[in-house]
Amino acid sequence: MASATRVDLDGNPIKPITICMIGAGGFIGSHLCEKIMSETPHKVLALDVYNDKIKHLLEPDVAWAGRIQFHRLNIKNDSRLEGLIKMADLTINLAAICTPADYNTRPLDTIYSNFIDALPVVKYCSENNKRLIHFSTCEVYGKTIGSFLPKDSPLRQDPAYYVLKEDASPCIFGPIEKQRWSYACAKQLIERLIYAEGAENGMEFTIVRPFNWIGPRMDFIPGVDGPSEGVPRVLACFSNNLLRGEPLKLVDGGQSQRTFIYIKDAIEAVLLMIENPSRANGHIFNVGNPNNEVTVRQLAELMTQVYSKVSGEPPLEVPTVDVSSKEFYGEGYDDSDKRIPDMTIINRQLGWNPKTSLFDLLESTLTYQHRTYAEAIKKITAKPVAS
Ligand SMILES: NC(=O)c1ccc[n+]([C@@H]2O[C@H](COP(=O)([O-])OP(=O)(O)OC[C@H]3O[C@@H](n4cnc5c(N)ncnc54)[C@H](O)[C@@H]3O)[C@@H](O)[C@H]2O)c1
Numbered sequence: 412m413a414s415a416t417r418v419d420l421d422g423n424p425i426k427p428i429t430i431c432m433i434g435a436g437g438f439i440g441s442h443l444c445e446k447i448m449s450e451t452p453h454k455v456l457a458l459d460v461y462n463d464k465i466k467h468l469l470e471p472d473v474a475w476a477g478r479i480q481f482h483r484l485n486i487k488n489d490s491r492l493e494g495l496i497k498m499a500d501l502t503i504n505l506a507a508i509c510t511p512a513d514y515n516t517r518p519l520d521t522i523y524s525n526f527i528d529a530l531p532v533v534k535y536c537s538e539n540n541k542r543l544i545h546f547s548t549c550e551v552y553g554k555t556i557g558s559f560l561p562k563d564s565p566l567r568q569d570p571a572y573y574v575l576k577e578d579a580s581p582c583i584f585g586p587i588e589k590q591r592w593s594y595a596c597a598k599q600l601i602e603r604l605i606y607a608e609g610a611e612n613g614m615e616f617t618i619v620r621p622f623n624w625i626g627p628r629m630d631f632i633p634g635v636d637g638p639s640e641g642v643p644r645v646l647a648c649f650s651n652n653l654l655r656g657e658p659l660k661l662v663d664g665g666q667s668q669r670t671f672i673y674i675k676d677a678i679e680a681v682l683l684m685i686e687n688p689s690r691a692n693g694h695i696f697n698v699g700n701p702n703n704e705v706t707v708r709q710l711a712e713l714m715t716q717v718y719s720k721v722s723g724e725p726p727l728e729v730p731t732v733d734v735s736s737k738e739f740y741g742e743g744y745d746d747s748d749k750r751i752p753d754m755t756i757i758n759r760q761l762g763w764n765p766k767t768s769l770f771d772l773l774e775s776t777l778t779y780q781h782r783t784y785a786e787a788i789k790k791i792t793a794k795p796v797a798s
């Protein structure tokens with residue numbers, strides 16, 4: 412329950428505010444709304460085209476009834492947007508196309524969604540003196556410097572060549588024909604625009620760079636709550652394979668490395684940003700868990716083991732199968748080799764650290780996936796009974 416005595420990191424009482432949350436119906440938005448409703452007194456104007464993931468928060472008989480209001484709108488073409496931003500103290504923009512399968516196959520939609528559609532949000536915030544928390548991505552770092560060194564170079568082991576720092580690392584993307592980078596490039600340009608609004612016009616902003624946040628409600632399971640041919644992010648791809656008893660597909664051998672963070676740890680960091688504006692304004696924050704690094708192959712192996720534990724089913728005899736990126740994603744795919752966030756800035760400004768190990772976060776997430784989808788998958792895959 413929200414308590415009247417909540418204080419910020421400097422010991423000052425936190426005043427209730429109204430937040431205009433764009434993209435509130437998505438994976439991160441649903442967890443952020445849940446956290447704000449259950450632990451704070453703040454109000455949320457929740458904007459999205461969909462609300463399936465926050466339906467449970469919008470019921471009339473919940474404890475926070477009246478503090479969250481859903482507005483179904485598409486920010487591309489809705490004149491209500493400016494009014495809603497004006498009604499709020501803070502705007503949080505989460506709206507984006509952010510699944511890699513779209514970056515090279517729908518590059519125009521990707522660029523429009525991540526740059527053009529975000530422009531009015533920045534403009535309305537700046538013109539109306541409203542604070543903005545904008546969701547960018549760790550993909551703005553692109554590839555590591557180390558990835559360009561010879562394979563046997565000892566410098567590849569030196570963190571200076573791979574740890575990603577907000578105020579020091581370069582943004583390294585592939586050539587234009589590798590359309591994978593359309594997303595990262597659009598996100599980089601909107602970051603630069605927001606930063607410039609801060610520098611030239613004094614706009615109060617915080618930029619968040621999530622590093623592979625995962626957990627319940629991420630994306631969709633193809634053929635159950637999303638299109639059969641759709642390709643979600645890796646957690647949902649591998650969950651889908653496990654639920655159907657199929658081998659997990661490793662793109663280009665599964666050699667890329669990622670650090671995964673539990674959504675609930677990451678949401679704690681966002682709440683600190685919301686409630687400590689003087690510590691968060693003007694900053695770009697990496698939000699990830701540097702201790703949870705694995706190759707995609709190791710992730711597949713761990714998910715296979717954990718899924719067997721939570722479902723009680725034996726692990727697959729052939730757990731993985733290799734697939735080329737061209738076959739899986741199509742022409743123009745490319746990849747980030749390694750993503751380890753430097754935590755200095757978020758640690759210094761907000762005293763935040765992630766807590767949950769990869770095993771624990773996969774255990775709770777796969778328990779959710781099994782409970783939510785196993786029956787539906789069984790029905791779909793059951794052979795029709797001959798009449
Ligand atoms: N999940 C991660 O680990 C991760 C990592 C890096 C960056 N991000 C960024 O965080 C943000 C949220 O990511 P997510 O994982 O919750 O994605 P998501 O796809 O689950 O959520 C995005 C939401 O925005 C909504 N939306 C998109 N375009 C819209 C429009 N024109 N009008 C209204 N609503 C619109 C979608 O309907 C969706 O509900 C994105 O900006 C993404 O780029 C996420």
Ligand SMILES: O=C(O)[C@H]1O[C@H](OP(=O)(O)OP(=O)(O)OC[C@H]2O[C@@H](n3ccc(=O)[nH]c3=O)[C@H](O)[C@@H]2O)[C@H](O)[C@@H](O)[C@@H]1O
Nearest residue numbers: 509511548549621622623624644645648660661662667707
């Ligand atoms: O989550 C993030 O921090 C950012 O990175 C993600 O990009 P990426 O990590 O490449 O996306 P995933 O789909 O989660 O893929 C991770 C890795 O698994 C691989 N993969 C994916 C799916 C699959 O079935 N098999 C497989 O080997 C991919 O090729 C990639 O190397 C997305 O771009 C965004 O959601 C976000 O901005």
